[in-house]
Amino acid sequence: MSVAVRVIPCLDVADGRVVKGVNFLNLADAGDPVELARRYFEQGADEITFLDVTATVEGRATTYDMVRRTAEQVFVPLTVGGGVRSTEDVDRLLASGADKIGVNSAAIARPALIGEIADRFGAQVCVLSLDVKRSPKTPSGFVVTTHGGRTETELDALAWAKQAIELGAGELLVNSIDADGTKAGFDLELTRAMRELSTVPVIASGGAGKLGDFAPAIAAGADAVLAASVFHYGELTVGEVKDELREAGLEVRP
Amino acid sequence: MSDARTDASPTAAPSVVVLDYGSGNIHSAAKALEAAGARVTVTADRGAVIDADGLLVPGVGAFQAVIAGLRSVRGDELIERRLAGGRPVLGICVGMQVMFERGVERGTESDGLGQWPGEVTELGAAVLPHMGWNTVDVPEGSVLFRGLERERFYFVHSYAAQHWSLEALAPFPAPKVTWAEHGTRFIAAVENGPLSATQFHPEKSGRAGIRLLTNWVDSLRS
Numbered sequence: 001m002s003v004a005v006r007v008i009p010c011l012d013v014a015d016g017r018v019v020k021g022v023n024f025l026n027l028a029d030a031g032d033p034v035e036l037a038r039r040y041f042e043q044g045a046d047e048i049t050f051l052d053v054t055a056t057v058e059g060r061a062t063t064y065d066m067v068r069r070t071a072e073q074v075f076v077p078l079t080v081g082g083g084v085r086s087t088e089d090v091d092r093l094l095a096s097g098a099d100k101i102g103v104n105s106a107a108i109a110r111p112a113l114i115g116e117i118a119d120r121f122g123a124q125v126c127v128l129s130l131d132v133k134r135s136p137k138t139p140s141g142f143v144v145t146t147h148g149g150r151t152e153t154e155l156d157a158l159a160w161a162k163q164a165i166e167l168g169a170g171e172l173l174v175n176s177i178d179a180d181g182t183k184a185g186f187d188l189e190l191t192r193a194m195r196e197l198s199t200v201p202v203i204a205s206g207g208a209g210k211l212g213d214f215a216p217a218i219a220a221g222a223d224a225v226l227a228a229s230v231f232h233y234g235e236l237t238v239g240e241v242k243d244e245l246r247e248a249g250l251e252v253r254p
Numbered sequence: 255m256s257d258a259r260t261d262a263s264p265t266a267a268p269s270v271v272v273l274d275y276g277s278g279n280i281h282s283a284a285k286a287l288e289a290a291g292a293r294v295t296v297t298a299d300r301g302a303v304i305d306a307d308g309l310l311v312p313g314v315g316a317f318q319a320v321i322a323g324l325r326s327v328r329g330d331e332l333i334e335r336r337l338a339g340g341r342p343v344l345g346i347c348v349g350m351q352v353m354f355e356r357g358v359e360r361g362t363e364s365d366g367l368g369q370w371p372g373e374v375t376e377l378g379a380a381v382l383p384h385m386g387w388n389t390v391d392v393p394e395g396s397v398l399f400r401g402l403e404r405e406r407f408y409f410v411h412s413y414a415a416q417h418w419s420l421e422a423l424a425p426f427p428a429p430k431v432t433w434a435e436h437g438t439r440f441i442a443a444v445e446n447g448p449l450s451a452t453q454f455h456p457e458k459s460g461r462a463g464i465r466l467l468t469n470w471v472d473s474l475r476s
């Protein structure tokens with residue numbers, strides 16, 4: 001297998017602006033997601049993911065504009081997740097320049113959405129995003145949550161991932177709520193469990209804090225690693241992470 | 255995106271039409287071609303498609319849906335007509351796959367445009383789609399990959415042509431076939447007279463992709 005490991009920076013945005021403060025130098029507008037995406041592209045990002053937390057309908061218009069402006073300047077794949085409820089939402093995002101669409105709570109509420117997206121646009125467009133927490137209540141010990149981990153569903157995370165792949169999801173974005181924000185490394189047990197069941201690519205997310213955290217996630221079976229704050233606050237660059245992965249003997253795109 | 259000038263001077267940027275038939279993300283393809291030095295119009299207008307220096311045929315989604323979309327704007331006839339006149343066409347992703355005779359997806363067989371013999375079938379890999387940046391095995395004398403032989407390109411697909419059977423027909427130069435591997439070896443790109451195609455997405459392949467498109471756009475000047 002010679003497909004390279006992917007390093008994916010994620011940007012949390014609302015109403016067309018980056019949500020958290022940033023620590024980048026030399027940016028004309030530190031809160032502009034388009035500028036940040038371009039910075040990541042220049043650092044060698046293999047893909048860019050926007051997680052849109054815009055709450056209002058009016059705010060969604062700025063999302064489409066943000067995606068369009070990014071796609072004009074950033075020639076790597078763009079994934080947009082957050083608030084996607086219908087194939088019409090997907091259609092508008094793709095027409096704006098997105099390549100892949102992340103679905104999360106709307107797919108939990110109505111799993112058929114996954115198949116509708118896959119049938120109309122192809123499975124490669126549909127990324128199932130899961131916010132996963134450890135829980136004794138499910139058979140696998142991992143439960144799916146919503147609302148940023150505050151609400152536990154009844155869904156076993158592994159069973160849900162398997163079902164979503166059967167319905168047509170083309171990739172899994174597995175975010176560990178337990179690891180998220182700890183900067184103590186990815187949840188390797190969760191990554192391993194997802195790799196074992198998944199026939200589609202797996203992106204590990206949540207917990208990245210230092211350079212040494214990334215290679216173990218790949219060793220545990222992830223095809224790609226996603227991080228937000230370490231890139232966002234300038235603690236690590238995408239290039240540094242790729243150098244570290246290369247040192248670990250993994251194939252990365254220069 | 256569109257530019258109404260009809261500058262006939264030889265130094266003018268070549269004109270490229272991105273064929274608009276309702277397939278996925280064509281915005282990026284148009285912008286990447288502009289970055290590669292082309293004057294770009296997104297349209298399915300018959301006159302514009304025939305007159306352009308180059309025609310780009312994008313394609314994402316299912317083989318059958320792409321074929322149906324192409325036929326709905328008579329894209330099959332327009333492609334045929336351009337190629338008969340030796341006018342360059344570049345297919346991308348499923349826009350490449352439909353150039354073959356047949357596609358077999360989830361057990362459903364669909365007719366392609368039949369520009370090349372052979373069929374498009376599922377890759378034999380444990381993890382599909384093949385999603386990410388992969389290396390390519392470029393033949394001697396490739397124009398598209400000039401200076402890019404060691405670069406990686408962005409692929410996202412589960413199906414591909416895995417055999418090439420078209421021989422050189424004198425006096426025409428032999429087709430140049432670039433290969434890649436994911437589980438099995440498959441065709442990553444073909445350069446065959448006026449018809450070229452890539453299974454990967456040059457418009458999503460960073461600087462290497464823009465340079466590949468630049469190589470193609472530059473070839474339209476002659």
